Amino acid sequence: MTNRILLCTYEGEAYLEAQLASMEEQTESNFRLLLSDDASTDRSFAIGEAAAARDERITAIRRVKRSGSAARHFFEGLRDPRFFSVADESDYYLFSDQDDVWHPDKLAVEARAMRCLEARYGKELPLLVHCDMRVVDAVGREIAPSYVRYQKMSPARRHFRQLLVQNNVTGGAMLMNHALVRLLVAHPVPEHAVMHDHWIALVAAAFGRIAYLDRALYDYRQHGDNVLGAKKGSALSEIRRRLGLAGESFKEMNEKSGAAYRALFLQAEEFRRQYGKELSAEAGKTLDDFLALQHKTRIGKAVGILRGGFTFNLPHRTLGELLFL
Template sequence: MSTPNAGGLVAGERCDGETPVNAGLVDVLLATFNGAKYLVAQLESILSQTHQNFRILVSDDGSSDTTMEILHQYRARLGERLILVPNPSAGKGVVRNFENLMVASLNDGLAQWAVFSDQDDVWLPEKIATTLGEMQRIEGEDGRGIPCLVHSDLVVVDEGLSVLSRSFARYQKMPPENCSPLSLLSVNQVTGCTMMVNRALLRMALPLPPETIMHDWWCALVSGSGRRSFIDAPLILYRQHGANQVGAKDRGLKTRLLRMCTDAPGVVRRVKALGHATYLQAQALQQRLREQKADGAYVSEYLSWRSQPLWLRLAGYRHYYVGPELDRLSRCLLWLQ
C-alpha cells in the first residue's frame, strides 16, 4: 500500500487504469475551509461507518481558524488512514479544492471508488456501505471501464441537527425520476456530499474545465456518458447553518415571489448569469465527450435548442427544464447564450 510522503502527498502514481492494489478501498475526499465548528462531528460520523475500508484524503483551502489543528490531531490518531493533501491552489475556492482531491485519488491508484465529503454534515452509519453496494451493482461485470456515479437523498437539518425535511429531493421540488443527462445540463440534481464515483469517471472528469460551475455538477454531467443511480433513501444529515456553499433553499411559490418582490433586479441578474454559465459548461462537456469519443448527441441537441429564438424555445421548454414551473419559465425567458 502506498503511503503519504513527508509533505502529505499521496504517492505511488498508477494512471494505467489497472485494478487498484486494494480492491475494496474507498477514498473519502474531504474539502475543508474554516470548518472547525462542525468538522469533528463530520469526521466522527465518517469513522463510525459500517464499511471501514476507507482512507480520508483532506485538502484545505487556506483555513484561518483551528481546522488544521483538528486535522493534525486526527492525523496523529489515524496515521495513514488520514492523508493531508497539499493544495497548490489554496484560496481558489471549493471547485479547485475538490479537484485537488480528485487528482490525488486518481493518481494514487489504490482506491477503485471515491466519495465526496463536505466539512459540516453528519453521515449515517450505512452511508458508504449502501452507496458502494449500489455502485457495484451498476458497474456489474463490465462497468469499471465506464463512468459510474451513485448519489442519494438527504435529511435536511438545521444547525443543531433538528429535522427540517426528511427528503432533500422533495424539499427542493426536484423529483429524482425527472433527472436525466438532458435535464442535468440546466439543473444539478446530484448532491455532491452524497456522491460516489468510480475511477473511470474521475479519468473522464479531470481536469475540470474552467467552465465548471461546481465539481459535483460536472461529475454528474460526465456520468451521462456512463451510468448513474439514485438511492431513494437519505444517507446524510445535511446541515443548514447560513454559511453553506450551496445548501437547501425553499423553492415554494410564496418564497420565490417574496424574493422577486424584495430583490427583483438581483434575482434577474443571478438567473441570467446562471443561464450563461450553464451554456458554457454544456459547451465544455460537448468538447470533453468529443475528445473521449463518447456520444454527445443530447448535448448538441440542447445547445442547438438554447440557440433558437424565444418563440421556438417556449414551445418546448418543459422538455429541457425540470423543477417548479416558475423556475422553468424564468429560465426560458431569461436564459440566452
Template structure:
C-alpha cells in the same frame, strides 16, 4: 448507451466490504462543525475506506483538528498537501480528485463536505448500488451514485427529512439532458468510480461546481439515485451553497425582498450552464465519446422561444415556475454552430 436508473431503494443494503473507497474532504475554516463530521466518517459500517483531506488555507482551528485526527487515525485520515491556498471549493476538490486518481489506490471515491454528518450506512448503501451499476461492463463506464439528504439546522435540528422534497426536485426522473440545465446531484452524497474521475479531470474553467461537472460527465455512463437520506445536510449562515425552500410562498418572499438579485442570478446561471455544456461537448469530443445530445441542447438553446416551447420540459427540470423562468430568460450565448465548436 448511457443507462439511468431512476431509483434503487431495494439495493440499499450493505455491500461486501472489499472495494476500497477514498473519501475526499475539502476544508476551509470549518472548525465549528468539523469534529462531528469526521466522527461520522470514522463511524461508517463500510470498513474499507480512507479520508483524504485538503485544506484551502484555513485561519481557524481546522488544521489543528485535522492534525489531531491524523495522528490518532493515521491509516484512516491522510492530510494531502495543497500547492496553493484560497482557490475555492471547486479547485480544492479538483486537487483531491487528482491525487485520488494518481495514487490509484481506491476503486471508488466519495465527496464529503466539512459541515455535514453522515449516517453510518452512507457508504455501504452507495457501494451496494455502485456494484450493480458496474456489473455487466459498467466498470468501463463513468458511474455515479447519489442519494437524498435530511436538511438540518446548525444545531442538527431537522428542518426537513428530504432535501429532494424540500427543494421540489425529482432526481429519480432526471436525464442527461435535463442535468445540463439543472443540477439534481448533491455532491456530498456522490459515490463515483475511477472511470468517472478519468473523464472529469481536469475540471475545465467553465465547470460550475465539481459535483455538477461529475453529474454531466456521468451522462456518458450510468447514474443511479437512492431515495433515502444518507447525510444530515447542515444548513447555516456560512454555507457556500445551501438548500432552499422552493415553495410558492418562500419563492414569492424572495422575489419581493430581492427581485432584481433573483433575476440577475437566474440570467447568470443561464450563461454558466451554456458554457459548461460547451465544455462538456469539447471533453466528449476529445475522449472520442458521443456528444450528439449536447449539440442538440445547444442548438435548442439558440432557437426562438416559440420554437423552444414544445421541448422546454425536456431540458428544464424542477418546479413549473422555475422551468418557465428559464424558458423566458435563458438564451444561447454563442452564435457559432456546435459542429465548429470542437476540434
C-alpha cells in the same frame, strides 16, 4: 477494493470534528480519508492532523495557496495521487464537506449499491451513485427529513439533456467508481463548471449511468457559512420571486436568471471542448441543440427547449425558463 474519501476543508473548525468522528464510526471500515485543507487560518488543519495521528486511515495535507473555490478544491483534489491511482481499478471514490455528519451506514449502503451497478453494467462503465440527506440546523436539529423533497428535486431526471439545465446530484451524496474518476482526471480541471457535482453528473450521464438511493444517509447542516444551502421549494414563493413580488424587483430577478443561464451555457461549451470528440452522436447532438438555444429568438428558444427536453422538473420552473432564458 478501498473506499477513498476526499474531505476538503476551509475555515471549518466549528463542525469538522463531528464530521471526522462520523467517518471513523462507519460500519464499513475499509476506507482511506484524505483531508485537504485549503490554507485555512483557523484550526481546521490541526484538527485534521490530530485525526490522522489517532487513525491510520486518515491523511491530512495543507495547501500553501488557496484554490479559490470549493469546486476547484475538489477538482484538484480528485487528481491528487494520494487520492486517485490509475492502477487501483476496483476502488470507489467519495467527496465530503466539512460540516456534514455521515450516518453510520452511509459508506456501506452506497458501496453495496455500486457493487450491484457494476455487476449489472460492468466495471468499465462510468457509474455514479448518490443518496438523499437529512436537513438539519447548526446544532443538528432536524429541519426536514429529506433534502430532495424539501427542495422539490426529481432525481429520476438523470438524462444528459435534463442535467444540462438542472442538476440534482449533490457532491457529498456521491459515490463514484474508478471508471468515472479515470475519465474525469483524463481531462483538465474545467474553468467553467457551475459546480463540481454538476460537472461530474454531466460526465456520468453522458458516458455511463447514475443511480439514486431514496434514503437519507447523512445530515446536511445549515448555518450562516454554507457555500450552497438548502432552500425550501415552494411553487408560490418561486413564482413570487420571478415576478418581483418577494423583495427583489423583476429586473433584478431577470438579471440573476440571465447570469444563471449564461453559466449553464459556459459550462456546456466547456463540456463540448473537453468531451466533444468522445461523445456519442446522440449526446453530441443534444449538446449542440442546447448550445444553439442562446442564439435563438424568444419563440425559437421556447420551441427548442420543449422539443429538446431541456425542461425543469416542475411546470412553473419550466415557465420561468421560457420567460427568462
